[in-house]
Amino acid sequence: MIGQRKNILKLDWVIILLYFLLLAFGVGNILSSSISGEEVNFLDLSNLYSKQLLYALISIFLGFIAISIEVKFYERFSSIFYLISLIVLLCLFLFGKRVNGALSWFPIGGFNLQPSEFVKITVALAVSKYISDFQTDLKNTNDQLKLFLIIFIPIIIIVFQNDTGSSIVFFSLFFVLYREGISQNYVEAIFSIIILAILSLKLSASVTVSVSISFILIYYLFKRKVRNKIIKIISLSSLCLITCFGTIYSYDNILRNHQKNYIKVWLNLEKDPNKIKQMERTILYNLNESKKAISSGGLTGKGYLKGTRTMGNFVPAQHSDYIFSTVGEEWGFFGSVFIILLYTILIIRIIYLSENQKNKFSRVYGYCTASILFIHFMINIGMVLGLTPTIGIPLPFLSYGGSSLIAFTLLLSIFLRLDGNKKNEW
């Protein structure tokens, strides 16, 4: 009992402070982007900001519970959590509700619950548990495969539920695998695939293939003392070939029209001015309005509740995925940089604390937390700023939404608990 009390006192106050700052900022900005009349009434739950405040209170409460639970509980039950979460995900096929095409919501009372947000936690726990197991060797292909399975099963389910955005988040766990010693080849392969895919789309598959194969040939021609030169050249070249033409094939035949358009916009593929104009009215509309809103904020912003584009609801979904444009318009460059710095400090702080963990489980879990937060931060703000493709995932703690806020809070709370426990290990 005495030990537990001590644990709570050892919580990392930097992270807690950053959390509350972001939370307050989030509710404030949702108020701004969803306010309709003059009066602010937090008790009226038909207002988005009232709901968000309620979610915030629930999150704090659940976070407090998560912090109070024994570390061993998370470690021991992680595989069960994982399995339960997969079953819940599968249940969506039976009881799920479609919102904007994605089958990822349980309607509960007047609220919708998005289980995929919570799966991030269970996968993180499962990955941590598996890697921290003393029997696991990341150099072992068998173990690698099992690990990949843990990550890919939920990805596949979620993709089938047509929620591609959420599934991309799980790829961030490769940062964890890399940190924990998975072969560098994987990282190189992933980067190569991404670059080859982009080049194939931007230039053309055949050009990309011929250029990359010539690179491979030149590399191996000058490099001596390589065994099975021919086999390596052939296998690498065919991998290139598959990647490049596979990209084009899936782009042409598998991707849906709107997904194709997002890529077109991102890589600037569309050259037909008529179609660009059409896109400006449809998929580019959000992006343009969001950029205009941010741009109009200037150095110091128009002031809280003074953003004309925010008040006019010019940016659709501004309270959820495009919340950062409110920050940009009303708080300006200084405010936006402040938020970016909050995230940066939060993520780096988590990484720093993870590195200091004596318990491997805690360290891996910390890394998972940092990676998941980072990929949300990168994709969401990148999208709002027009740098990354349009992928609808929330900005942690700022975007409107109960499931994501509660899930991110739990994710962070569990790490706080694990971190707070480090002195008591052994």
Add this chain to the structure above:
Amino acid sequence: MRKTLLILIVISTSLVFILRLYYLQVYATEPYSIYEDNAIRKVFTYPKRGYIYDRNNNLLVSNQPSYDVMIIPGLVKELDTTEFCKLLKISKDYFDNKIERTKRYSTRIPSVFLAHLSKEDYGFLAEKIRKYDGFYIQKRNLRQYNTTIGANVLGYVAEVNRSNLEKDNYYSQGDIIGKQGVELSYEKYLRGEKGIKFIQKDRFNRDIGSFNDGLNDINSIAGNDLTITIDSELQEYGELLMSNKKGAIVAIEPSSGELLTLVSAPSYNPNLLVGRERSKNYFELYQDSIYKPLLDKGLLSTFPAGSPFKVIVGLIALEEEVISEKSTIFCKGQYIYGRNKKSMKCQCGGGYRNIYNAISESCNSYFADIYRKTISKNNEISDNFNSWSESVKSFGLGNYLNNDLPIGKKGMIPTSEFYDRWYPDFRWGPTTNLSNSIGQGEILVTPIQLANMIAAVANKGFYYTPHIIKKIEGDSIPTRFKEKKTIDIEKKYFDIIEVGLSKVYESGTGKLLNIPGIEICGKSGTAENFTKINGKKTQLTDHSIFVAYAPKNNPQIAIAVLVENGYYGSTWAGRISSLMIEKYLKGNISNQRIENLVINKSLDDEYQKPFSNKPFKINKL
């Protein structure tokens, strides 16, 4: 490396974001302007349009609020149509038709559903209309005329058209602009300065309230009130006298050039061009091709000056010293001239004529003779004619007066070049255009020019440009109306002519037109005029013309009257001149019989003649 990769990526991502934000928010932006923000609707607020007063401070034109029921079809919900129609006093057909049409125009932009509610209806509806989604009442400012006269002077306002918008970027669609008369001439003073209200829109272009609590709004500046030179009582009296007659009365205060009246008959009630019936009324007025009520005859009718022109011919002959006050000729009832012994008729009765009784009896022979002498002096016909023409023009004839009325006509005073073109062999002389001497021929004038001419005679050698503006609130009137225009003829010659003009009333053509207690100087005239019927030039009954000023020793009013097809100058125009002078100087009329005679006289049968498709006779009493 494995430990630091994620940290490096996080930091570099943040840096890229910050750079991107710097580019978007600081580098690539123009300073924020509320005017260019398309999330803010800029709504103009319209100030009070300036009032118009007459010279005696009677309010002629003010403003009245008008209430329109507006509709935003997209917001209209199910409603009890019968009850709604009853409330607005409209038919079901009107309702259906209007809904259909406004919907076709736009479902989001407000349109007028029912224009110009009465004040009583407004009071009744203001509360009830809130029950119906998509409908609201909008207030607009209309002109209110507190008079029924002077429509041609006051002009009217209407919505701007495309050419107004192109010419002046002050205006925007739906603004009101002066279209005619004073409303047009002094638009810049009357309109004031629009204000701007900033309203926050949402992305569906809907208003969601005032922006920044209205702190950025710009207040409008009220228009300046105007005082015009018109004496509304005299104007009203003039319009009454011109009942059932076509023509014009222009009265000027000679000492200032202020227009006391500018009657164009027939006119129309200015209230006809306000409100719900406006376009219907306008069309009706526009269609009247016989009386042409929209045409300002005081400014736009041109006709041969007739006998009043003899005043100028006499003055120039005296100045050129081709005659003296003692010169006499014998009139044989006609004037024979030229190689072919052509003759010009004279109805003065014959006998010895000097400048005095030539004017009073309007002797054609006398003026034909002195005109010949003036033009053929020293045998420099072309030069003489041009200098004669210049002298005539110095009375304000033959060109625009450059006054503050938006319309006008030049009239016509020929020069030698004009006749050179007609007679390419240059064989023309005073006998070729002898009818100029009696104001016929090529001489064309407008009523306002004629009034100005007689004002210059009253002043004995100068005039001020006739103008309509007396006072502008907060500004002074244009300086050009304060500049004396002098005529290069000695005052003593004017004195001589004045004796003749006075004699008109003692013994001449105007001896029946005297007003007890007022010494009037005047000159009657008739002007031949023609029209085309089925392409054939046809002569109509002469115009009745009269010019006069009074009192003789201190002229306070100079007047020109034109009664179209009224025949003898003294019959109608002369009577009207005298009545107007008496009204202005005394305020009441001594001879009610004449007044009633004038008011009740209708010349309608004359005006119908050219349209009757039957042969007709002219110049019958």
